[in-house]
Amino acid sequence: MKSGGGRIIEKLWEEVRELSLGSDDTRINRLDSPPTPLQFLRDYVSQNKPCIISNAISHWPALSRWPHLPYLSRSLSTSLVSLHLTPNGRADSIVPLPDHNKDDDLSSSLCFASAHQNDCFRTEYSGLAADCDPDVPWATEALGCSPDAVNLWIGNHLSETSFHKDHYENLYAVVSGEKHFLLLPPTDVHRMYIRPYPAAQYSYSHETGEFSLEVEQPTRFVPWSSVDPFPSPETREAEMDKFPLYFRGPKPFQCTIKAGEVLYLPSMWFHHVRQSPGDDGCCTIAVNYWYDMQFDIKCAYFNFLQSIPYGSLPPETRPEGSPSQTDVSEMSEQEPDEQNGDQ
Amino acid sequence: MKSGGGRIIEKLWEEVRELSLGSDDTRINRLDSPPTPLQFLRDYVSQNKPCIISNAISHWPALSRWPHLPYLSRSLSTSLVSLHLTPNGRADSIVPLPDHNKDDDLSSSLCFASAHQNDCFRTEYSGLAADCDPDVPWATEALGCSPDAVNLWIGNHLSETSFHKDHYENLYAVVSGEKHFLLLPPTDVHRMYIRPYPAAQYSYSHETGEFSLEVEQPTRFVPWSSVDPFPSPETREAEMDKFPLYFRGPKPFQCTIKAGEVLYLPSMWFHHVRQSPGDDGCCTIAVNYWYDMQFDIKCAYFNFLQSIPYGSLPPETRPEGSPSQTDVSEMSEQEPDEQNGDQ
Numbered sequence: 001m002k003s004g005g006g007r008i009i010e011k012l013w014e015e016v017r018e019l020s021l022g023s024d025d026t027r028i029n030r031l032d033s034p035p036t037p038l039q040f041l042r043d044y045v046s047q048n049k050p051c052i053i054s055n056a057i058s059h060w061p062a063l064s065r066w067p068h069l070p071y072l073s074r075s076l077s078t079s080l081v082s083l084h085l086t087p088n089g090r091a092d093s094i095v096p097l098p099d100h101n102k103d104d105d106l107s108s109s110l111c112f113a114s115a116h117q118n119d120c121f122r123t124e125y126s127g128l129a130a131d132c133d134p135d136v137p138w139a140t141e142a143l144g145c146s147p148d149a150v151n152l153w154i155g156n157h158l159s160e161t162s163f164h165k166d167h168y169e170n171l172y173a174v175v176s177g178e179k180h181f182l183l184l185p186p187t188d189v190h191r192m193y194i195r196p197y198p199a200a201q202y203s204y205s206h207e208t209g210e211f212s213l214e215v216e217q218p219t220r221f222v223p224w225s226s227v228d229p230f231p232s233p234e235t236r237e238a239e240m241d242k243f244p245l246y247f248r249g250p251k252p253f254q255c256t257i258k259a260g261e262v263l264y265l266p267s268m269w270f271h272h273v274r275q276s277p278g279d280d281g282c283c284t285i286a287v288n289y290w291y292d293m294q295f296d297i298k299c300a301y302f303n304f305l306q307s308i309p310y311g312s313l314p315p316e317t318r319p320e321g322s323p324s325q326t327d328v329s330e331m332s333e334q335e336p337d338e339q340n341g342d343q
Numbered sequence: 344m345k346s347g348g349g350r351i352i353e354k355l356w357e358e359v360r361e362l363s364l365g366s367d368d369t370r371i372n373r374l375d376s377p378p379t380p381l382q383f384l385r386d387y388v389s390q391n392k393p394c395i396i397s398n399a400i401s402h403w404p405a406l407s408r409w410p411h412l413p414y415l416s417r418s419l420s421t422s423l424v425s426l427h428l429t430p431n432g433r434a435d436s437i438v439p440l441p442d443h444n445k446d447d448d449l450s451s452s453l454c455f456a457s458a459h460q461n462d463c464f465r466t467e468y469s470g471l472a473a474d475c476d477p478d479v480p481w482a483t484e485a486l487g488c489s490p491d492a493v494n495l496w497i498g499n500h501l502s503e504t505s506f507h508k509d510h511y512e513n514l515y516a517v518v519s520g521e522k523h524f525l526l527l528p529p530t531d532v533h534r535m536y537i538r539p540y541p542a543a544q545y546s547y548s549h550e551t552g553e554f555s556l557e558v559e560q561p562t563r564f565v566p567w568s569s570v571d572p573f574p575s576p577e578t579r580e581a582e583m584d585k586f587p588l589y590f591r592g593p594k595p596f597q598c599t600i601k602a603g604e605v606l607y608l609p610s611m612w613f614h615h616v617r618q619s620p621g622d623d624g625c626c627t628i629a630v631n632y633w634y635d636m637q638f639d640i641k642c643a644y645f646n647f648l649q650s651i652p653y654g655s656l657p658p659e660t661r662p663e664g665s666p667s668q669t670d671v672s673e674m675s676e677q678e679p680d681e682q683n684g685d686q
Binding site: 005008009011012015016019020037038039041042045046047048049141142143144185186187294295296297298299300301302303304305307308 | 348351352354355358359362363380381382384385388389390391392484485486487528529530637638639640641642643644646647648650651
């Protein structure tokens with residue numbers, strides 16, 4: 001399945017673009033008003049196809065209120081909220097392992113720094129609930145259920161989440177600033193070089209004012225994409241050599257979601273998220289709604305595709321203890337990727 | 344991709360049943376009344392999942408009128424209709440080639456005897472149009488378009504169509520008698536042993552009262568399933584040896600659609616159709632509505648799966664001139680299967 005198999009996988013990347021997604025630069029559909037539930041289901045959810053919707057949240061008081069930080073702090077003054085602090089904005093990302101000798105093999109010196117999004121908007125941030133809708137009405141009707149979780153995101157230009165996918169249908173509403181997405185369809189799973197990384201969390205010391213990164217004990221491995229789509233100029237060439245299927249395959253879908261716009265991010269799509277402040281210079285704020293996805297034939301096809309080995313990391317850069325990906329029969333026993341998280 | 348690859352393909356067969364379709368005997372959902380367009384789209388079309396609907400066509404005059412043959416002939420008395428005559432009820436089936444020496448290698452002695460269904464209900468049989476609806480209203484609303492074709496089927500207990508798939512969403516309404524379906528999801532494509540067969544047509548001689556089967560000239564190859572799910576007791580063992588993936592894999596979904604019921608047969612599902620008269624002994628009559636399908640990620644996944652060689656016929660039974668299926672890199676150039684037809 002190495003050479004010939006690779007060719008048919010690469011043909012799949014092309015075909016999903018030709019058949020369904022389009023291949024030019026403006027290929028993510030833009031809707032000027034909210035779709036009907038039927039349109040949304042037929043043209044996007046059923047086809048596992050993203051779209052950007054304008055004028056769907058124009059009535060939210062949040063749009064005018066939240067860009068003023070004093071309003072936010074006043075509304076939350078009686079709430080206990082938890083913050084995910086990082087030294088560099090990178091939560092849910094692959095970062096160097098703490099206390100690791102720089103001369104060591106690079107790949108075994110990485111870990112997964114995680115943040116958790118567990119319905120925070122409806123729990124910790126309920127003081128802001130009246131400023132937006134509890135759900136996306138046309139999505140709720142289309143999908144036949146209420147959101148499983150609603151999350152609030154407040155970040156600055158440093159905040160970044162590396163490539164991953166979620167087992168949810170995702171409606172992502174930007175309230176202030178702009179979010180920049182890179183998107184890849186589930187068919188491109190091999191281009192993500194998903195590997196198991198040891199889970200770790202940042203902890204902040206009030207005494208020293210410094211962050212430390214602590215690997216969970218006992219070690220827990222989280223499957224996550226190894227690809228950084230924006231490597232520094234110094235590492236760019238090495239990264240392109242390590243992840244050729246990403247850097248040499250079809251360009252990811254790129255889009256910017258502005259304040260007042262909503263992105264439909266279909267289940268199982270890989271996404272990388274950055275952000276920038278709006279014209280007012282305020283931080284970037286967004287609310288996302290996770291709806292349960294259907295575990296249907298698309299999901300079975302995905303698990304099948306993922307179980308075909310292609311595009312392994314070279315052996316010397318494979319994280320220690322992780323399974324090799326060279327034998328189809330070995331891979332057939334592997335569990336589907338359980339990676340889950342979001343920004 | 345031979346042994347290990349086979350294991351992951353067989354795991355896909357299981358997983359699509361576990362995730363989505365169910366694996367017990369009563370696994371095709373039955374609805375007691377027509378679904379709303381949203382339910383139909385969300386729970387069936389989007390998931391590429393069949394269902395049987397009762398009480399959806401109870402208002403059709405056809406249900407009481409068509410079982411009486413004199414009514415049918417009267418209604419069509421001014422119409423010129425074309426009939427597909429066969430000596431044995433098997434149109435759209437693989438049958439022995441005419442003038443072929445029985446001692447020859449079996450596989451090269453077969454051809455594809457075709458019938459054509461091209462919107463006959465709305466053209467040749469329009470005299471009956473007032474007896475049923477021009478479309479299936481909830482399907483039309485769900486799918487966002489009118490039917491591309493409406494076909495009328497009149498057959499007896501000998502009429503049979505062998506396994507094939509259609510590039511349409513199919514609503515299949517039985518008016519008189521019963522239709523017996525065997526269904527396999529698109530993920531089971533390798534179990535169908537689809538091979539190119541030379542196209543042929545029956546012609547009937549009024550002089551001799553006999554049928555002859557004529558192979559099209561120049562030869563045109565039609566990809567069609569090689570599997571006969573009901574072999575005679577004498578050939579059963581040989582058939583099981585030739586098509587082990589079919590006979591030893593998961594059982595096909597089986598269902599009987601009675602007069603007054605509608606089957607939703609999702610696009611790309613393989614189906615084998617037989618029929619039997621109702622209690623009144625009348626022939627079996629059905630109307631089916633073909634709606635355009637979406638060429639989306641499911642379709643791209645299907646083409647990918649189909650391009651992986653697995654379960655080839657042994658070389659000695661491969662139809663002459665047909666491509667071998669042993670090299671992944673060769674297969675990657677193959678066009679997607681264009682098989683199309685129905686009963």
